[in-house]
Amino acid sequence: MSEIALYTKDLSVYYGEKQAVKRVSMAFPSRQVIALIGPSGCGKSTFLRSLNRMNDLIAGARIEGEIWIGNDNICDPQTDVVQLRQKIGMVWQRPNPFHKSIYENIAFGPRYHGVRKRAELDEIVETTLRKTALWDEVKDRLHQSALSLSGGQQQRLCIARSLAVKPSILLMDEPASALDPISTSKIEELIAELKKEYTIIIVTHNMHQAARISDKTGFFLLGDLIEYDDTQKIFTNPSKKSTDDYISGRFG
Amino acid sequence: MKAKTVDRIATGVIVAIAVLILAVLAGLLGYLLVRGLRHISFDFLTSPPQTIKAGGGIGPQLFNSLFLLVLTMIITIPLGLGAGIYMSEYAKENRFTAFVRLIVEVLSSFPSIVIGLFGLLVIVNRFGLGFSLLSGALALTVFNLPMMVRITEQSLRSVPREQKEAGLALGISRWRTITQVMLPVALPSIVTGTILAAGRVFGEAAALLFTAGMSSPRLDFTDWNPLSPTSPLNPLRPAETLAVHIWKINSEGLAPDAPEIAAGASAVLVITVLLFNLGARWFGRLLYRKLTASK
Amino acid sequence: MNLSYKEVKRDTAVQASKPFPKHRIEEWRGKAYVYVCILVLIVTIFSIVYFIAVRGLTPFVSGGVGVGEMLFGKVWDPDAEQPLYGALPFLYGSFATSLLAAAIAAPLGFCAAIFMTEMMPKLGRTVLQPAIELLAGIPSVVYGFVGLSVIVPFLRHTFPGQGIGIMAGSIVLSIMILPTVTTIATDALRSLPSGLKEGSYALGATRWQTISRIILPTTLPSLLTGIVLGIARAFGEALAVQMVIGNAPHIPDSLFESAATLTSIITLSMGNTTLGSAHNNALWSLALILLLMTFVFVFIVRLLERRAKR
Numbered sequence: 034m035s036e037i038a039l040y041t042k043d044l045s046v047y048y049g050e051k052q053a054v055k056r057v058s059m060a061f062p063s064r065q066v067i068a069l070i071g072p073s074g075c076g077k078s079t080f081l082r083s084l085n086r087m088n089d090l091i092a093g094a095r096i097e098g099e100i101w102i103g104n105d106n107i108c109d110p111q112t113d114v115v116q117l118r119q120k121i122g123m124v125w126q127r128p129n130p131f132h133k134s135i136y137e138n139i140a141f142g143p144r145y146h147g148v149r150k151r152a153e154l155d156e157i158v159e160t161t162l163r164k165t166a167l168w169d170e171v172k173d174r175l176h177q178s179a180l181s182l183s184g185g186q187q188q189r190l191c192i193a194r195s196l197a198v199k200p201s202i203l204l205m206d207e208p209a210s211a212l213d214p215i216s217t218s219k220i221e222e223l224i225a226e227l228k229k230e231y232t233i234i235i236v237t238h239n240m241h242q243a244a245r246i247s248d249k250t251g252f253f254l255l256g257d258l259i260e261y262d263d264t265q266k267i268f269t270n271p272s273k274k275s276t277d278d279y280i281s282g283r284f285g
Numbered sequence: 286m287k288a289k290t291v292d293r294i295a296t297g298v299i300v301a302i303a304v305l306i307l308a309v310l311a312g313l314l315g316y317l318l319v320r321g322l323r324h325i326s327f328d329f330l331t332s333p334p335q336t337i338k339a340g341g342g343i344g345p346q347l348f349n350s351l352f353l354l355v356l357t358m359i360i361t362i363p364l365g366l367g368a369g370i371y372m373s374e375y376a377k378e379n380r381f382t383a384f385v386r387l388i389v390e391v392l393s394s395f396p397s398i399v400i401g402l403f404g405l406l407v408i409v410n411r412f413g414l415g416f417s418l419l420s421g422a423l424a425l426t427v428f429n430l431p432m433m434v435r436i437t438e439q440s441l442r443s444v445p446r447e448q449k450e451a452g453l454a455l456g457i458s459r460w461r462t463i464t465q466v467m468l469p470v471a472l473p474s475i476v477t478g479t480i481l482a483a484g485r486v487f488g489e490a491a492a493l494l495f496t497a498g499m500s501s502p503r504l505d506f507t508d509w510n511p512l513s514p515t516s517p518l519n520p521l522r523p524a525e526t527l528a529v530h531i532w533k534i535n536s537e538g539l540a541p542d543a544p545e546i547a548a549g550a551s552a553v554l555v556i557t558v559l560l561f562n563l564g565a566r567w568f569g570r571l572l573y574r575k576l577t578a579s580k
Numbered sequence: 581m582n583l584s585y586k587e588v589k590r591d592t593a594v595q596a597s598k599p600f601p602k603h604r605i606e607e608w609r610g611k612a613y614v615y616v617c618i619l620v621l622i623v624t625i626f627s628i629v630y631f632i633a634v635r636g637l638t639p640f641v642s643g644g645v646g647v648g649e650m651l652f653g654k655v656w657d658p659d660a661e662q663p664l665y666g667a668l669p670f671l672y673g674s675f676a677t678s679l680l681a682a683a684i685a686a687p688l689g690f691c692a693a694i695f696m697t698e699m700m701p702k703l704g705r706t707v708l709q710p711a712i713e714l715l716a717g718i719p720s721v722v723y724g725f726v727g728l729s730v731i732v733p734f735l736r737h738t739f740p741g742q743g744i745g746i747m748a749g750s751i752v753l754s755i756m757i758l759p760t761v762t763t764i765a766t767d768a769l770r771s772l773p774s775g776l777k778e779g780s781y782a783l784g785a786t787r788w789q790t791i792s793r794i795i796l797p798t799t800l801p802s803l804l805t806g807i808v809l810g811i812a813r814a815f816g817e818a819l820a821v822q823m824v825i826g827n828a829p830h831i832p833d834s835l836f837e838s839a840a841t842l843t844s845i846i847t848l849s850m851g852n853t854t855l856g857s858a859h860n861n862a863l864w865s866l867a868l869i870l871l872l873m874t875f876v877f878v879f880i881v882r883l884l885e886r887r888a889k890r
Contacts, residue, residue: 087450092378115603119456129447132470132576141465142455178576191451198455292786299699302691303708309755310711313718313726320729367617375614385618387878388625394874395628396816398843402850402867403628406635410855427624434621458603460610481717488719491818491843495850531721532819535728544729551722558717 122195128187185216321552369437393431421497436478477569484561636868689761724823741836764806
C-alpha cells in the first residue's frame, strides 16, 4: 500500500437540515487516480467540494468530521483555508478560465504567491502548458484572451492554471462532461500523465471513463459511500448489489 | 363571437397606445431638436450668458456641468464599488444586511430636492463649503450613490460562481479574487451602468439649486490654477450647471431671447444624455469584446 | 516589499498558523474598506433624517405652530403680521398631481408592457423598450421646459384658464413616470410562468380574456408596486412641476387653475428666506413631510413586494 495523500473520517456535509454526505470515511493513496461515481444527487460532488472547503461558500453548508492532509485536519476551524487551497487544485465541469490572457491565467496564481521575476513566471507558464500538452497549440498567442480558445483547450488551460501553484492533489468535478469526444480523450490522456506527480480525485458520470482512467473507485448512493475498492474489482466483481445494479446500468 | 370583438378592440387600443408613446417621444425629441438646433452654434456653446441683452451663450454652464460630473464620479465610484462589493460578497443574510438594503432603497427613493436641502443645511452651511462645485458634487454623490451600489452589486452577482471558485481554489484571498478575478468579468456591465448613471447626474438640477448655486462667477479660461477664485478649476467657487440654467431662465430669465436660449440649452442637454445612453451601450459592448476576445 | 514577502513565505512554509500571513492582512484591509463605504451610507442617511427633522420640527416645538394647523390649514401666509402656516394647498397639490399622473401613466404603462411581452415582443424589444429607456433618461428640467412651451399653451387654447395648473403638472409627470410603471410591469409579465397563459389559450380564451382574467390578477401586486414607485417619484419631483403648475398657494377650484405643491413652494421660497427665520423653518417642515412620505412609499412598496412573492 502506498502512502496516503488525504483521508476523511466520518465526514458529513449538511445543506441546512439536509444531510448530503453521510459519515464518509475514505483514504486516497498518493499518485493514483480515484474516481467517485454514483447517480446525480448522490453527494459525490458535495464530497469532492468539501475536500478543499469550497462548500464554505454556499450559505447554510456545514461540515462535520475530519479531513486529514499529512498532519493537518483541515476541518479544524484554526485551519487557514486560503493556504490550504493552494495545496489542492481544482477543475470544474465547465471550463472557467479567467477573463485574462492565456499567459495571465497561469501566471496569476504564482505571482500572487510571491513569484515576481518575469523569467521565473515565463518558465512556470511554459512548463505547465507543456505538462497539459497545450504549449505547442498556444505558444504563439500567449497574450491573447483565454476565452478565444476552444472548450477543450480552455479546460486544459484550467488544469495548467491549477498546476502552476504547485498543488499535490487535484480535484476534478466531471472535467470532461462538457467537452467533445476528442477533447475528452485528450483530458483522459492528460490525467494518466499527471498521476505520476499528483493525486487525482475525479467525479464522473461516465462509467467507462472511470473504468479507463482510475486506479480506485468509490460508489456513492444517497450520500453514503456504498463501496470503495480497486477499480478492477468494482467493475468486474462488486461486492454490493446496488453497485452492480448501477454499473450494469439498471438505474442512474 | 362577442369575446372576439372585445379582443379586437383591446388589441387596437394597445397598439394605439404603443404608437402614442412612440409619438410622444418622437414629438418631444423632434420639438427640442427643431427648436433648439437652430440656436446652437459654436459661439452659443462657448460664450458666457447675458443677463438682459440677447445673444448670451452657455459656455460656463456647459463646462460646470462636465466638471461637476467628473468631481461627482471621482467621489461616487470608489464609495459605490466598496459598498456594492460588500452587498454582493461580504453581506451575510442577517438583520444588518437587511438594514443596509433598506437604507440603499430609502436613499434611492429620496426626492432629489430633499437631498439638495440636506446639502444646503449640512454641506453648504455646517461644513462651510458655501455654494460651490464641491458642495454640488457631494450632494450629487448622495443622489448617485445608491445607484452605483446597485449597479456594482448586480454586476458582481451575475459573475459565474465558477470564476470566484477558480480564484479561491488557487489559494488566493477573497479580496484579491473579488478585485482581480470577478471585477474584470463584471466590468462591462459596471461601466455601462455607470455611464447611464452619469447621464442622470448630468441632467440633475433640483439637488444643485441650493448646493452648487444658481450663479457662476466670471471665469477666466486662461487661469488654470485651482486656487484662484476666477479659475474654472477652483472647486470652491459657485457653479451654475446647464440644467440649473435652463430652470433659471425659464422662471426668471430677463434676456429677450430667453426662450431660444432655453430651447438651445435643452437641446444640448438632451443630446448629451442621448450620447451618454448610446455611449454606454457601445462602450460596454466594446469592453466586453475586448475582455473576452469574442466576436 | 519583496523582501518582507519572502520572509512571510518562509514562515508560512514552516508553520501554517502564523498569525498574520499576507493574505490575512489583505483581506482585513479589503473588509475595512468596504465597511467604511457602508458606514458612509449609514451616516449619510441618518444625518439626512436627523438634520431635516431637527429643522422641520422647530415650528412645532418652539414656533408655536400646531401640527394640525399646518396639515389642515388652508392659508399659507408666513410673512403676514399674524403668520399662517396652512400647508393643505401644497399637500393637496402634491397628492392631486402625483395621483392624477399615476392614473394617466398606469394604463399606458400596462398597455405598453402587454405590447412588449404578449403581442410583438420583437418590435417591443427593438423599438418600444429603447424609446421608454430614453424617456427615462431625459432630465426633468427639459420636461419642465417642454411642458411650459408646449403643454401649457395647448391647455390654454383648449380649456378655460391659463393652461398652468394641476392638469399641466400631471401630464408632465405622467410622461416622466411612464418608464418606471412600464419597466416594472414588463418585468412582472415576463416572469409569468408560460404554462399559465398557454393553459388559458388552450381552453379557447381570446388574448384579451387571458390578459384580463389571468395575467392582470396574477401580476396585480407587481403592477401596483410600479404604480406606487411612480407616485413616489412624481410626489418628490420638483422642478418640472414647479415650472408648469403656476405656484399660487391656494387650493384650486379646477385642474386648469394655478396651484402649488410641497416641492414647488420649497423650490421657490427656500432661496428667498434667511436660515433660521420662522418662514424658513416652516419650509423645512414641508421638507420633513416629503421625507416622511418617502418612508411611507418605501413601506407600501415593501408590503406589495412581499405580496408579489407569494
